[in-house]
Amino acid sequence: MANHSIAHNVYVPFLEKKGFLSWILTTDHKRIGILYLVSISLFFLIAGFIALLMRFELLTPASDFVDPHTYNVLFTLHGSIMVFFFIVPGLAASFGNFLIPLMIGARDVAFPKLNIASYWIYLLGTAILLFALLKPADTGWTFYTPYSATTNTDVVLLTFGVFVLGFSSILTGLNFIVTTHKMRAPGMTWHRLPLFIWASYATAVLQLLATPVVGITLLLLITERTLGVGFFDPAKGGDPILFQNFFWFYSHPAVYIMIIPAMGVISEIIPVFSRKPIFGYKAIAYSSLGIAFISFLVWAHHMFTSGISETAAMIFSFLTFLVAIPTAIKVFNWTATLYRGSIQLHSAMLYALGFIFLFTIGGLTGVFLGALAADIHLHDTYFVVAHMHYVMIGGTVMGFFGALHFWYPKWFGKMFNETVAKIAWFFVFVGFNVTFFPQFFLGIQGMPRRYASYPAEFESLMALSTYGSWILAFGILIMAVNLISGLISGEKAPENPYNSLSLEWQMPSPPPHENFEEIPQVTDWTYGYGKKKELEV
C-alpha cells in the first residue's frame, strides 16, 4: 500500500480535478462513465428531437411539413443515432463504467487506458457521423441492400462511422469481461455479485462477439459501393438476403446489448426500495446469460416475410419463443421481490415499476411477432414500431432514467428535487403510452412503417401518437432541467441515502479518485435486506 499512504484519510472526490485535459486524458472509470453519459444523453436528445420532427410530419396524412426524401433521411438519422450512438453504448458504457469497479470492489477496470481509448474511438465515430450529415443517407438504420448499395446518398460515411463505433463497443466489452473475471475483491464470489454485474457481463459478451459480424457486414457494404463487389447484388450473382442474415446476426443480439443492462439496473433498484432481498437471484443472474446465448440463435425472425423456407422459419420461430422464457422469469422475480416489502416510491423506483409495466407490454407483443402466422400480418407495420419502442424506450430508456435517478447522488454528490422528478416521471410515463400504444392498433390495421405520408383512415390514431410525443418530450424536458439544476444547486448528497447494502454506497459521494482506501473483504451478497429469522419459507 506504499503508494497509497498519501491518500490515507484525505478524501479527494474524483470530480475534483478541473479542466478539459483532465477529462479527455483521464483513465478514471468514473470520469469515463461521465464522458459517455454526457455524450449519449446528447445523442438521445438530438435523436429524440428528430423523432419529434417526424411525428410532426405525421400529424396529417399528407407530406406537408417535410418532403418524403427529408422524412426518409430523418428516420434514418433517428434510428441510426438512437441505436448506434445512444442505446448500444448507452447504459453499458456509462453506468457500466461507473459501477462495475465500484460494485466488485476494484480501483478501476482492468485496462484503464484501453477504456479511454474506447471513448476516443467513440468520439471518432461521432465525428464521422457529423461528416455523414453533409449528404445524409436515406436507407433506414438497417441499411438493407440493394437499396443501400444503389441510393445516391452518402451511405459509406454513415456506415463507416458505425463501423468505427463497433470497435469502441468491442473494446468496452472486452474490458468489462476481463474486469469481472480478474478484479473482483476478495470474497466477491460470482454468486455474491450484484445482478447489474451479471447483466453487464452478459452484455459485454454480446458486444464482444456480435459486433465484429456487423463490422464486416458494413465493410462489405462499403466495398460494394466503392470497389464494386457484388455479394449483395443479384445482378452480380450476389444475394440481398445474405446482408439481412449477416446484419441480424449482430443486430438481434444488439437488442439485448441494449436491454440487458437495463434489466440489471432494475434488479438493483427494486430490492433497495423494497428493502427485500432480490427474489430468485440465481434465476435472474443465469437468465441474463441465457438470454445472451439464445439471442444469437433467433436472428432470422426479422426475415419471416423475406421468403425463407418453412424449415428455417420453424427453427427460428421456435428459438424466438425460447428467448421469451428467461425474460418472463425475470419479470416474475422482480414482481415477487415486492411481496411483503417496505416499498418506497422514490422516483428511481417509479421508473423501475414503469419498466416492469412497459417491458411486459413490449415482451408480450414480441410473442405476436414470434408467432409465424401473426408476424406475416404484423411485420414491417407500426405494430413492430410500437413493440420495438416499448422494449427500447419502455425498457432500456426507463432503466436508464431509473439508473440516472438512483445513482445520481453517488455519482455527483448532489441531490435533485424529488417532487419534480416524480412529476417528470408522470409525464414521461403517460406521454410514452399515448405515443406508442395507438401504434399497436395502427399496425394491426395494416399501417406500414417508414411512410412519409399515409392513407387518411389512419389519421386519428397517428395524430394521437403525435400529441403523445409532445407530452413525452415535455416530461423529458422537466427531467433534464431537474437533474441539471440539481447539479448546480442541489443539496449535498449523503453517503448512502437509501441504506443500500451494495459496495458503491459504502463510500463518500462522490467516490474518491481511487474508489477504496483498502480493497474491501466481502463476506455476504449485496441483497441481505430484511430479517433473517424467516429464512425458510
Place this chain on the structure above:
Amino acid sequence: MASHSHSDKHEHITTYKTYFIVWAVLMVLTVITVYVSYVDFGALNVVIAMGVASIKAAAVALFFMHLKFEDSITWVFALFPLGLLFLLITMTFVDTFTRVVIP
C-alpha cells in the same frame, strides 16, 4: 484474489525442441494439403483441405499460442467464437439453400 492469482513460477515455458516438432508437423501437413489438392476427390476436396487446415490451426493454437496451458476461461473464450462462427455459417446456409425456388 486467491482463486485466480497467477504465479509466474509455475508458468510453462515451451522448449525450442517442442516448437521444432510442431513446426515440422505443420510443414508436413502443408506439403500434404498441397499435394492432395492435385488429386480430385470431388466434394471431399473441401472437407480434406479444411480438415488438414484445422489440424494445423489446432497445432498453432495449442503450442505456439500456449492454449494447452491456459485456464478454462481462456478456453471458453477461444472456442465460443468458433461455435458462433459455425452457427452463422450453418444457419445462413440453412436459410439460403432451403428457399423455395419458383420457376
Place this chain on the structure above:
Amino acid sequence: MTWIPEVASNLASKVDGVLFVITVLSLIFFLLITAILIIFAVKYRRKRDNEETPYITGSEPLEIIWTVIPSILLIALFVYGFVVYKEMRNPPADAVDITVTGKQWLWTFDYYNGKKTLNELYVEQNIPVRMVMISDDVLHSFFIPGFRVKQDVLPGRYVQLWFTPTKIGTFDIFCAEYCGTGHSVMLGKVNVLSPEAYDIWEHGLPGGQGQAVASLPPAELGEKIYKEKGCNACHSIDGSTLVGPSFKGVFGHTVELADGSKVEADENYIRESILEPQAKIVKGFQPVMPSFKGILSDEEVTAVIAYIKTLK
C-alpha cells in the same frame, strides 16, 4: 374505426385466430402482472422508516411453476402459428397465376390471360390466386392487410404468395418494405370482383363491345390516371420537386436536359417521356422512370397530356 381490417380472404380468419389467441393470453398475463404490481405497491407501501421485512430469497416451486407454464403456452403458440403459416405458404394446385413486378414505386400485374394492369389488381371472388413476384430494383414488400398476406419482393429471385379472396370490394395494397423516396406512395388497390363482373373485366361486355370506355372528359380521365397509375409518386402538381420534375406549368415550357440541350415540352415530348422515359432525361434527375408502354393506351396517354396542360 375497427380493430382490424375486415376479413377479406380465406387466410385472414385463420391469421385472426392466431392473433386472437395470443391477444387473450397476453391480456391475461399482462393484467395479472399489472394487478400484482399495483396491489403490492399499494399494500406494502412504506409507512414507517424502519419497517421490518422478511428475508425471502426465492422459492424453487414458484420458479419452476413460472418457468414451466409459460413454456408450455409458448410452445403451443409456436405450433399454432406454424400450422397456419404452413398453410399460408403452400398454394393449392388449382390457383391461377398472376405475375407481380415491383419497381420504384409501382406495381405491375401480368395476368394469365395476357392482361396487364398497373397498381390495380383484379381478382375473382373465391378463386385462389398465386402471385409470383419479382422486383426490378430494390426490395419491396407486397402487403394486403385485408387478406393478412405479406411477402417481400426480391430482385433476382421469384417469390410467391397466395390467397383466396372471399369478399367483393376494393382493398389496399401497401409496400411494406422501405424502398426509397416514393415508398409511402407505392400504393395499389386490389379489386375483388364477382364471377360476373370478373368475366366482363376479362372478356369485355357480351356483344363484342370493349371494356367500358371511360366517358370522362380527357383532362379528368388524365387526373384519374395520374392518381391511380402512380404518376403522383414522383411528379407533384404543386411545383415541388419529388423524384421527377413537377407537372406544374411544365407544358409549353422549355426544359433543359441532362446533356445540356434544350427542348420544348410539347405533346410529343410528353408522350415520349411516358412511353420511352430514358430517351430524354431532364437535368438534375435520375433516369429511374419505368416505361408505360403497353400499360397506358394511346387514349390514356392523350388524357394525361390533356391533364398536364391544365396544370398552369
Place this chain on the structure above:
Amino acid sequence: MAEAGADQSHGHHMDPATEYSSSKLGMWLFLGTEILLFGGLFAAYAIFHARYPEMFFEQHLELNRTMGAINTCVLIFSSLTMAMGVSAIKWGKQKTAATFILITIVCGIIFGVVKYFEYSAKFEHHIYPDTSIFFSLYFLMTGLHMIHVFIGLALLAVIFVLTLKGKFNAKYNTPIELGGLYWHLVDLIWIYLFPLLYLVG
C-alpha cells in the same frame, strides 16, 4: 490484492500476476473478435462456393499456387520464430529474443512482398475485386489479412525496439507474448485462407 504493485506506471490497481493474466485473457478475447470479423467473409465464401462451385473451381486456377505455398511456409516459419522469441525472453535471453523477433519481422515483410507481386500480376491480367464473386472474396480476404499483417508488423517493430532497449526480461514480457499471440492468429487465419482460395477454390 491489498498490496498493489508499486512499480507499474499506469495499473497500480493491479498486481503484476493479475495484470499478466488479465492482459492475456484480454488478448484472447480480442482474437475471438478477429475470428468473427473474418467469419463474415468465411460465411460468404461458404455460401457462394456452394452456389457457384464451377466458377470457384475455374477461377481459383488463376491464382499462383506456388506463391501461395511459399507464403504459407514463410508465415509458418515466422510463427515458429515468434514462439521461440517468447520462450527466449522468458528464459531471460534478451538478445536471442530480439533476434527471433527480427526474423519474424523479416518473414512478415517477405510475405508482403510476395503478396505484392501476386496482386500486381492480377491487376496486369485485369482482375480486380469487382471481376467476380470469387475474386471479390480473394481480394477482400487476403486484403483484410494483409492489413492484419501490417498491423502485426508495426506492433512487432515496436516490441523489437523495446526488447533491444532491454525493457523486457524473464519477469516482465507481457507485450512480447501478446504480440506473439496476435502474430500467430495472423498465421492461423492464413492457414485457412491458403487452401480455401488457392487449393480447392
